[in-house]
Amino acid sequence: MISEMPNIDGLRPAVLAVLAAKREPVRLLDLLVMAADHVGLDEDMREETLASGGNRLRLRVSYACSSLTIADLLERPQRGFYRITDNGRAVAERHLEAYRERDLEEWPQWRSYQEELAERREHKASESEGAGGSGAGGSSPAPAAQSSDEDGQSLLERVRGGIDELNNAVETRLRARLQQASPQFFEKAVVELLKKMGYSGTNGRGRTVGGSGDGGIDGVIDQDALGLQKIYIQAKRYADGNAVQRPAIQQFFGALSGKGAGRGVFITTSTFTRGAREEAQRYGGQMVLIDGIRLTALMRHYGVAVQPLQDLEIYQIDEDFFEEDEELG
Template structure:
C-alpha cells in the first residue's frame, strides 16, 4: 500500500492499471509471478492485491476515487507520506475511523484495537480462498476415512460413479461395466471414454494398506497389454512409490495413478459422497450498469 500511495504523491490522477504496472516494475515481478493465481484459480494474486490495496487506501481517505478505476492522492494521503512511515498495513490504517468502520462496521473501536492484526497483507479474497481450502482439506481427510471403511466391491462402484460424474460415458448403465468380484483378470471396471464408446478405459480400484507395490502396477500394465487396451486408471486409497510413477511414464500405454488424497479431492470437486452444506455467492459492483 505504501508504494502505491507514493506513486500517486505528485497529485495527478492515475488509472489503477497504470499504478499496477508501476508496482510490478518496482517489485521486478517476472511474467510467471504476474500470472500466479489465487487458490481458487479465479484471479491473479498480484492483481487482486493491488485492487484491495487501492480499496483500503480509498476507504481510509488517503486516496480519492474521482471516477471509476482512477485514483488521486488526498491531503490526508500527503500528510501520511510526510510522516515517512516505514510501511502501511491494516494495523496502520485502523487509526482512521473511516477504515475501521469499513472493515468492522458492527465492532467498536476498542474491540478492533484489542484484535491482533498481522502485518502480512492478505486480501479478503485470499483469506476466503485459504479458509475454503482449509475446510476442504479437513473434509478430504474425513472423507478418506469413510472410503477406507467401505466394502471393496462398493469401493469399485464408487470409483465408477466418480469417473461417470467427471464426464466419462453417458448414463449410469452406459457409462461403465463393473466386473465380478473375482476372476476379473486384474480389471475392476471398464468405462467408456466418451458417450459413444469410441474408446475404453480400464480401471483398477484397490483399497490398499501402505504404499502400492511397483509389482502391482506392472501387473496392471501387463493386463492392459493382454486386453489390447491403451488406457488405464489405477486408483487406491493409499499412495504410489516413485518407481510406479516412473514406470507409467516409460511404457507405451497411458496409466493414470490416483492416490487417496487425489481421489478425495476429485470426490469433493465432482460431488461424489459429499453434499453442499452452505453456499456463498460472491458479488462485485456492475460498472456497466452505472455507466449505461
C-alpha cells in the first residue's frame, strides 16, 4: 500500500494502464475501483472526502479521464464509459509514473484545447476592458506591501480568476460536444438558447424547421403569440477548420428576403471568415453572427446544456454589527 493518494498527474498512467488491459468500454464507477487497485490505495484513501463533501478519488480520476479524452488518449463511446485509443495505448506502454499536463502537449488535440482556452481568456479580457473592467477575472499584480483588505481583495480576484478558468474549460468542452452532436440536436440547442435569452417574449415560442426543404432556415423564434414578429435562425454544426464563408451568408440573406424577414441569426460551432463577417455587415444590422466561442459562452451564461457544479460563499466582517460597541465606547 502507498502512503498517500496520487495526484491527477499520477493517476493518468493508472487509468491508461487499466483501460489498456480491457477491450470493452469501462464504466467510470468500475474504473475508480480498478485505478485504486492499480496504485494500491487502502480503504481509508478510497473514502477520502473534500471539504465540499465530494469523494477525492472520484474527482481526481474523473479529471484524469477528462484531460485524457480531450487529448484523444481516451474516448467516451457512451455516457459514463471510457475506452482507450491507439494513442492512449502508446502512452500506456511507456509505463510512466506520472503524466502531466505539459506532457499532454505532445498531442495536437490538447494543444488546440489550450489555444482555445487562451482565446477565450483574451476575448473576455477585451470585453471586460471595453466595459471599463480589469480583464477576465484578473487584475494587475498586487504590490508587495498591502493592507489586510487589499490582501483579501487580491485573494478574491484570484478566486474569481480560477472560477473563470474552470468556466472557460467547460465552455471549450461544450463546443466539442456540440460538434459531435447530430445536426438536428444542434438546431434544437440553438433555438433553446435564444428562448432562454428572452427572444421568444412572454407568449412567444421557438421551433426548429430543418430538413431538405427548409430553404436555408433551421429555426424560427416567434416573438409574440401571433407570430407577427419573427427571428429566423441558420445553424451550422461545423468542425474546426471548416469556417462559414461569404456564400453561406448570402444564401441565408436570400432565405430571409424570401420570408420577408427583417432579422436573422447565423450560428456555427466553428468560425466565420473575414469575408463572411464583411458580408453580414452589409445588411445593416439585419443579421447577427455567433461563432462557436461566443455560442458556448452564451450557453453557459444562460444555463443551456450546463448545470451549476457548486455555489461558493465568501464572507466579510459585518461592520454594522459592531456599531453598538463603538457607541458604548
